[in-house]
Every structure is written in structure tokens, then in C-alpha cells.
Amino acid sequence: MDIKRLKNNYPNGINFLLTGVGGQGTILASNVLADLGMDLGFDVKKAEIHGMSQRGGNVISYIRWGEHVYSPIITKGEADIILAFEKLEALRSIEQINPGGLILINDYSIVPVTVSSGLSTYPEDENIQESLQKFTSNVYWVKGQGIAEQIGYPKASNVVLLGALTALLEIDPKIVLRVIATRIAQKYYAFNEQAFTTGFQSIQK
Amino acid sequence: MKRILSGNEAVARGAWEAGCSIASGYPGTPSTEIMETFARYPNVYAEWATNEKVGLDVAIGAAYAGKRAISTMKHVGLNVAADALFYVAMTGVEAGLVIVSADDPSMHSSQNEQDNRQFAKFSRIPCLDPADSQEARDFTIAAFDLSERFDTPVMLRMTTRVCHTSSPVEVTEQQQQIPEKGKYPRNPAKYVMIPVNARRRHPVIEARVSELSRFAENFPYNRIEYRSKNLGIITGGVAYQYAREVFPDASILKLGMVYPLPADMIRKFSESVERVIVLEELDPFIEDQVRLMGIDLYKPANPINSDFSHTKSIFPITGELNPAIVRHAAYQAGLLNVDIKQEPTNLTIPLPARPPTLCPGCPHRSSFYVLSKLKVSVNGDIGCYTLGITPPLSTIDTCGCMGASIGVAHGAAVAGDQERHVAVIGDSTFFHTGIPALINVAYNRSNVITIIMDNRVTGMTGHQDNPGTGFTLQNQATMELEIEKLVLACGIEKVLTVEAYQVDVIEKTLKQWMKEDGPAVLITREECALLPSARKRYLALQVTDQCNGCTVCFRIGCPAILKSEELDPKYHRPLAIIDQELCTGCEICAQVCPRDAILFRDQVSALRKSEEG
Numbered sequence: 001m002d003i004k005r006l007k008n009n010y011p012n013g014i015n016f017l018l019t020g021v022g023g024q025g026t027i028l029a030s031n032v033l034a035d036l037g038m039d040l041g042f043d044v045k046k047a048e049i050h051g052m053s054q055r056g057g058n059v060i061s062y063i064r065w066g067e068h069v070y071s072p073i074i075t076k077g078e079a080d081i082i083l084a085f086e087k088l089e090a091l092r093s094i095e096q097i098n099p100g101g102l103i104l105i106n107d108y109s110i111v112p113v114t115v116s117s118g119l120s121t122y123p124e125d126e127n128i129q130e131s132l133q134k135f136t137s138n139v140y141w142v143k144g145q146g147i148a149e150q151i152g153y154p155k156a157s158n159v160v161l162l163g164a165l166t167a168l169l170e171i172d173p174k175i176v177l178r179v180i181a182t183r184i185a186q187k188y189y190a191f192n193e194q195a196f197t198t199g200f201q202s203i204q205k
Numbered sequence: 206m207k208r209i210l211s212g213n214e215a216v217a218r219g220a221w222e223a224g225c226s227i228a229s230g231y232p233g234t235p236s237t238e239i240m241e242t243f244a245r246y247p248n249v250y251a252e253w254a255t256n257e258k259v260g261l262d263v264a265i266g267a268a269y270a271g272k273r274a275i276s277t278m279k280h281v282g283l284n285v286a287a288d289a290l291f292y293v294a295m296t297g298v299e300a301g302l303v304i305v306s307a308d309d310p311s312m313h314s315s316q317n318e319q320d321n322r323q324f325a326k327f328s329r330i331p332c333l334d335p336a337d338s339q340e341a342r343d344f345t346i347a348a349f350d351l352s353e354r355f356d357t358p359v360m361l362r363m364t365t366r367v368c369h370t371s372s373p374v375e376v377t378e379q380q381q382q383i384p385e386k387g388k389y390p391r392n393p394a395k396y397v398m399i400p401v402n403a404r405r406r407h408p409v410i411e412a413r414v415s416e417l418s419r420f421a422e423n424f425p426y427n428r429i430e431y432r433s434k435n436l437g438i439i440t441g442g443v444a445y446q447y448a449r450e451v452f453p454d455a456s457i458l459k460l461g462m463v464y465p466l467p468a469d470m471i472r473k474f475s476e477s478v479e480r481v482i483v484l485e486e487l488d489p490f491i492e493d494q495v496r497l498m499g500i501d502l503y504k505p506a507n508p509i510n511s512d513f514s515h516t517k518s519i520f521p522i523t524g525e526l527n528p529a530i531v532r533h534a535a536y537q538a539g540l541l542n543v544d545i546k547q548e549p550t551n552l553t554i555p556l557p558a559r560p561p562t563l564c565p566g567c568p569h570r571s572s573f574y575v576l577s578k579l580k581v582s583v584n585g586d587i588g589c590y591t592l593g594i595t596p597p598l599s600t601i602d603t604c605g606c607m608g609a610s611i612g613v614a615h616g617a618a619v620a621g622d623q624e625r626h627v628a629v630i631g632d633s634t635f636f637h638t639g640i641p642a643l644i645n646v647a648y649n650r651s652n653v654i655t656i657i658m659d660n661r662v663t664g665m666t667g668h669q670d671n672p673g674t675g676f677t678l679q680n681q682a683t684m685e686l687e688i689e690k691l692v693l694a695c696g697i698e699k700v701l702t703v704e705a706y707q708v709d710v711i712e713k714t715l716k717q718w719m720k721e722d723g724p725a726v727l728i729t730r731e732e733c734a735l736l737p738s739a740r741k742r743y744l745a746l747q748v749t750d751q752c753n754g755c756t757v758c759f760r761i762g763c764p765a766i767l768k769s770e771e772l773d774p775k776y777h778r779p780l781a782i783i784d785q786e787l788c789t790g791c792e793i794c795a796q797v798c799p800r801d802a803i804l805f806r807d808q809v810s811a812l813r814k815s816e817e818g
Binding site: 021034035038043044045046047048049056057058069070071072073074075076078088089091092094095111112113114115116117118119120121122123127131154 | 207209313337365366369370371372373443446447449450527528529530545551552553554555556557558559560561562564595596597759762764766767768786
């Protein structure tokens with residue numbers, strides 16, 4: 001049932017953009033979304049640039065769900081949904097959002113060396129909010145890092161955001177959890193399930 | 206059944222399904238995962254070679270011996286392997302040989318964006334150019350068949366976007382059984398390229414190109430998709446996807462084999478549409494050949510690309526394409542009525558850059574700190590340590606290709622440069638192409654100081670084993686190459702190995718050596734801080750109230766050292782704080798702190814114990 005509604009809401013498919021800093025689990029989250037798209041019966045492409053990202057750089061990946069997906073990448077104004085695991089990186093990718101598109105932001109900052117060495121300054125929260133609002137009013141702040149740390153598994157902020165996304169898209173959480181289970185080691189599943197569920201409930205409230 | 210695979214995983218899958226049993230390559234983004242994936246399949250032998258030329262020679266040797274073989278590398282790796290490419294193009298093979306060149310348009314992690322389709326034409330071998338993971342798998346299998354059918358190595362040309370995009374792939378669970386070959390070939394006329402034999406082989410390979418281009422007319426992966434006859438697009442590789450995205454109604458000639466080209470097919474297609482264009486990434490490789498066939502490609506009324514008029518007629522010659530770039534160029538050329546959506550809003554606040562940097566705890570940091578302090582000229586090389594260029598360390602003066610550091614430093618020395626040159630090279634890069642250059646320094650007696658930064662792994666490409674690590678790609682225990690002995694054997698008499706985190710020893714040694722003459726090698730050894738064994742030792746350091754914001758620790762450029770909001774009461778400078786999540790406890794900052802305001806590991810441990818107790 002909910003798949004039909006999803007396809008009605010997004011008749012041309014869904015373009016996701018995931019952005020974060022090396023080590024935040026951006027790649028894992030994009031693997032989950034790619035698998036999930038396949039499970040839901042879409043054609044899927046997932047594109048990512050790695051290489052130097054492990055060295056504290058920005059990591060971006062694109063996931064496209066559709067009837068038939070051609071280009072692996074999207075450009076300005078073409079992202080339906082952005083999942084940003086870090087605030088500054090949310091801003092860096094915001095020009096890619098569709099007018100009115102949905103953006104989920106992990107309320108967390110990782111200060112780049114250019115800031116800590118005094119070459120530039122990290123934007124203030126109110127400036128970030130104001131800038132994002134120019135592009136879309138559909139902005140959701142998620143305490144991804146806070147929730148993950150409370151659970152005792154600080155790495156799981158990516159899964160918290162996936163939980164929140166699942167609630168916003170009204171996808172059956174069981175399907176998403178099943179996909180997550182295939183992508184992580186079993187011993188971490190309990191943490192991830194808790195992170196996912198807390199993220200899911202944070203939207204439902 | 207369908208699986209979601211990256212282009213690289215699909216190449217490995219295709220090679221395995223095709224019965225390929227030997228693989229040799231050198232890591233290089235975006236190609237690395239092909240070998241890592243292939244190595245895990247049953248009934249295969251896969252190895253990291255010391256460099257791409259060795260890797261290709263090994264694959265050639267296996268193909269001569271009757272086994273299907275594959276050699277993988279990034280685009281610039283084929284420059285290193287070019288000598289091998291050109292002889293095997295002449296000799297042909299006994300069993301299928303596929304050479305994977307993973308090109309990097311836009312240089313996401315490379316020094317140039319050379320278009321290696323040119324290498325296929327240059328060496329007279331066929332080139333297949335997949336557009337997605339399914340094609341990556343299918344073309345790999347087709348490449349082995351082509352190789353045997355036409356007695357030629359085949360280039361499988363990948364690009365970053367195809368390598369690192371995942372999409373569903375139909376696979377089979379069956380591995381082709383390749384019949385066992387008999388005796389090793391004793392066929393010197395074919396396999397010994399002395400001039401008399403080589404002269405006989407050259408016409409053979411020219412004729413092979415003609416045969417292949419006739420074959421290309423019916424090659425199933427060259428296909429015409431007729432839609433509207435108003436516009437026809439000749440395309441190949443990932444550009445096909447952008448053609449479909451931007452021109453959903455256009456007719457398309459999709460070339461799976463981009464060299465040699467099917468001339469009749471191209472002619473027929475061009476005549477059947479009103480306007481015909483070529484859409485390809487990087488060089489006008491197809492475009493030039495199509496023009497030479499005398500085909501009238503569509504010309505925009507207003508010339509675009511006027512900065513580079515010698516190149517392509519519509520689409521940019523530089524950088525990776527994407528739908529927006531294609532759409533905009535097509536609009537400028539009069540092929541589309543609507544340009545890309547101009548965003549009504551733009552971001553107005555400045556964003557701090559997030560460049561890749563040496564990681565917290567990186568053992569290379571101490572040497573770069575010393576080099577920047579001594580203000581010497583540094584010739585760099587390819588690896589994580591190229592990041593010594595980033596501020597505030599800012600120490601690398603040149604960096605061109607794998608193994609170049611030592612030769613370039615030697616060149617400056619023999620040119621009589623007034624400054625003493627230091628070459629900086631990592632362990633794997635030293636094994637790759639550093640050794641002949643170091644022998645050259647010793648043999649030709651220059652005063653180059655070489656620092657071999659031995660972090661016990663091939664780091665930048667994501668922790669591959671190498672001759673120094675004691676393990677092979679397939680995780681077999683093996684010898685560990687001793688760099689000191691190797692350096693001595695190269696003829697360098699002054700060799701010292703130090704622990705890479707020891708700032709004072711490195712500084713003292715380099716200062717002393719700068720005063721002396723003759724070549725010298727300093728080996729700085731410490732395992733990469735991201736290795737699992739190193740992670741076990743992480744212990745975050747702390748700043749004490751002795752800090753007065755003097756900024757010396759900021760100069761080592763460690764992402765774990767932050768400026769706090771708190772100011773020193775006397776000088777009003779921000780005090781240092783250490784990010785407890787990022788810090789590994791390497792102690793480089795503690796060593797450089799002039800006020801002993803950063804606690805060493807044992808001090809931190811003692812403090813924690815007393816706090817607990």
C-alpha cells in the first residue's frame with residue numbers, strides 16, 4: 001500500500017543526495033537506500049566519490065530510484081531529498097535541492113582544519129537555518145548524533161537519520177530494518193535497531 | 206539473478222564468470238576494488254604487483270601460458286605499463302588477456318585526466334567502454350572472447366563514474382571452463398620481438414584492426430536505438446546515460462566498442478537522421494574519427510568551445526560530464542530550446558573548505574612539520590603524504606607522478622640548485638618506481654636526501670598489502686622486504702631508520718645531514734594510524750592550564766587540535782583544546798609544545814588513574 005503512495009508522491013522517482021564527512025557512515029546509509037530501492041521494485045543507481053575522502057574530506061553519494069534510471073549523478077535543483085550528516089555539508093549541497101525538496105540534517109558539526117587553523121569561520125546556526133530556508137521550507141533537524149551517543153553507539157547517527165527518513169516517507173520500518181540487518185555485522189544490530197527506532201519516533205511525535 | 210554491484214565489482218564478476226583465473230595489478234583510484242573483489246572468488250590467483258608494468262607483464266605471461274588473465278590499473282598506471290602494452294599488442298596471446306584502464310575524468314584523485322581510449326588506437330587494440338555495471342560485467346566477458354578470437358589484448362576502459370556507481374546486474378553462477386592448454390608455446394616468430402620478427406608482426410596487427418572494424422559492424426554491443434529522426438547521437442561509455450537523460454527522444458548509436466569503429470554503421474545512422482552529433486567525455490576520440498570518415502556532423506550556428514577551437518564542436522573537452530553540462534552545451538549549440546534551470550536562489554554565505562588532510566595521528570606529520578620548519582625544498586610523490594602540501598604544513602614543492610620525487614630532486618641537484626633537495630616517498634611508491642631512481646642518485650653521486658615514509662601499508666588507496674607488509678592480496682603470509690638492506694644495496698651508505706613520531710630525532714638528523722654532502726636516506730617508520738592494530742592504541746591527549754595560546758601546536762595541522770573559545774588572559778589568544786574523539790595520542794603536538802602544556806600518554810594515563818582512584 002505505502003509503495004503505491006510513494007510512487008504517487010514521486011511520479012518521476014526519487015533522487016537522494018547523501019552528504020557527510022569521511023567516517024560518518026555516509027556510504028553505509030547509501031548502500032541501505034540502494035538496496036531498499038531495489039526491494040521496493042525501483043531501478044536503482046548509486047554513485048559515490050571516494051578516494052581521498054578517508055582523509056577528513058567531504059563524502060557525497062547519490063541514490064536514484066525510478067522506473068528506469070540513466071544518469072548516475074544529479075545536479076543543481078534535482079535532489080528530491082537530502083540527508084546531511086553534518087551541518088556545514090548540508091549547506092555545501094543545498095543548491096542541489098529541488099525547490100520544496102526535503103532535507104534532513106543531523107544537528108552536528110565537524111570543524112574542518114581550515115576553521116581550526118583560523119583560515120575561515122564555521123557558519124552560525126541561525127545563518128545556516130536562514131540559508132537553508134531560501135531553498136526549501138521542508139527542513140527537518142534531527143538530533144542524530146545526540147541520540148546515537150545516548151544509545152551508547154556514537155557511530156549510528158546515520159541510522160538515526162534513516163529512521164527519521166523512513167517515517168517521513170511513510171515506508172514500513174520493518175522493510176528498512178531488514179535491509180539494514182543485511183548491511184551490518186550482527187553484533188551491532190541491536191544498537192542500530194535502537195538508533196533507527198528512535199529516529200523514526202522523533203518524526204512521528 | 207540480479208545483484209547490485211559497482212562497476213568495479215561487476216568487472217571482477219565478469220572476469221570470474223569468463224573463466225579468468227589470473228589477475229595482477231597495482232592499486233589506484235578508481236580501479237582498486239576490481240582486484241580486491243576478484244581476489245575473493247574461488248579458483249583464482251590474484252596478486253598486487255609492485256607496479257603496473259610488472260602487473261601487465263605477469264598477466265601477459267599467464268595469457269601466453271594459456272590462462273585467461275586480467276591486469277587492472279588506473280589510467281596513469283597504463284603510462285607505466287605502456288611498454289608492455291605495446292609489445293603484447295604486437296605478439297598477441299594464447300588465451301584471453303584483458304587490460305582494465307580506469308580513467309578519472311575531473312581528476313577526483315589523479316594528476317591528469319588523460320583519455321586512455323587513445324592508448325587503444327595508439328597500440329592497435331580494441332577498446333570496450335561500458336556505460337553501467339551490467340555492461341561492465343557483460344563487456345568483460347565479451348573482451349575475453351574478442352581477445353582469443355582476434356589474438357589481441359583487449360582494453361576495457363572504465364571511468365570513475367562507472368567504476369563507483371552501483372546498479373543491478375544480471376549474473377550467472379557459472380564459471381566458464383577454459384580448456385587446459387598444452388605445452389608452453391615455442392613460437393619465437395610470434396613471441397620474440399627482435400626486429401626481424403617485429404617487422405613481420407606489424408602488418409599483422411594493422412590487418413587485425415581492419416578485421417575488428419568489420420566485426421564491429423555486427424558486434425551486439427554496438428547498437429542503434431531509433432526514436433525521433435530529428436537528432437541522432439553517436440555516443441559511448443557513461444556519456445550514453447547523459448544522452449538518454451537530456452535527449453530522451455533522440456535516436457542513438459550506442460558504441461560498446463569505441464575502437465575500432467564500425468564505419469558502415471556510423472554512415473548508415475548518420476544518413477538516417479536529420480542532424481547527427483557525437484556526445485563523449487574528454488577527448489574528441491569518436492568525433493575526430495567520424496569526421497575523418499567524411500561525415501557531416503551538426504555544426505552550431507555560433508561556435509562554442511571557442512577557447513579550445515581545435516577540440517570538440519559542442520561538449521567540453523575538460524572534466525567529467527553530467528546532465529546539466531550536457532544540457533547547457535546543447536542549449537548553446539541550438540539543440541535544445543530550454544537551458545538548465547537557473548536557480549532563483551544562490552548561497553550567499555561563505556563556506557569554509559573541507560580539504561583532505563593528513564589524518565589525526567598520521568605518522569607523516571612529524572617529518573612535514575620538521576621540513577616546514579627547516580624551509581627546505583621538497584620534491585614530493587604520489588600517496589597520502591602528498592597532503593604535506595596542505596596548510597599549515599605547506600611543504601611539497603613538486604609532485605608529478607609515481608616515483609618522480611627522487612629523480613626530480615636529483616635533477617635539481619645536478620643542475621647545481623643552491624638549495625639542498627629532499628625527496629619524500631612512501632613505502633609502496635618506493636617499491637613501485639622509487640628504487641631505480643635511488644640507484645641513479647647513488648650511481649651518479651648527487652647529494653639528494655630521500656625520506657622514505659614507511660607506514661607499513663599502501664595507504665591512500667585504502668590499505669592494500671605490499672612487499673613490506675608480510676602478506677599478499679589473497680592474505681598469504683610472505684616475506685617482508687627490509688627497506689634498509691634494499692637502500693644499502695642500491696649503493697646509499699648513509700641510511701638511518703627512526704620512529705616516525707620522534708620529532709626531535711628527525712629534526713636533529715636532517716639538520717646534521719644538511720651540513721654534510723652526499724646522498725642519504727632517512728626511513729621514518731610507524732604504521733598508518735588507521736590500521737586496526739594502531740587503533741587499539743588510541744589514547745586522547747589533554748591540554749593543561751599551562752597553555753597560553755602560543756599557536757605552535759596549530760602549526761602541525763592536526764585536525765584533532767582545535768582553538769577553544771577560551772582566551773589566554775594575558776595575550777587574548779585562543780587556547781588549544783584537543784578533540785577527544787579524533788585524537789589518537791601520537792604525541793607530536795606534545796613534543797612541539799614549548800610550555801609542556803600537552804600531556805604525554807603516560808601522563809594522561811597517570812592522571813586518569815589518579816582521578817579514578
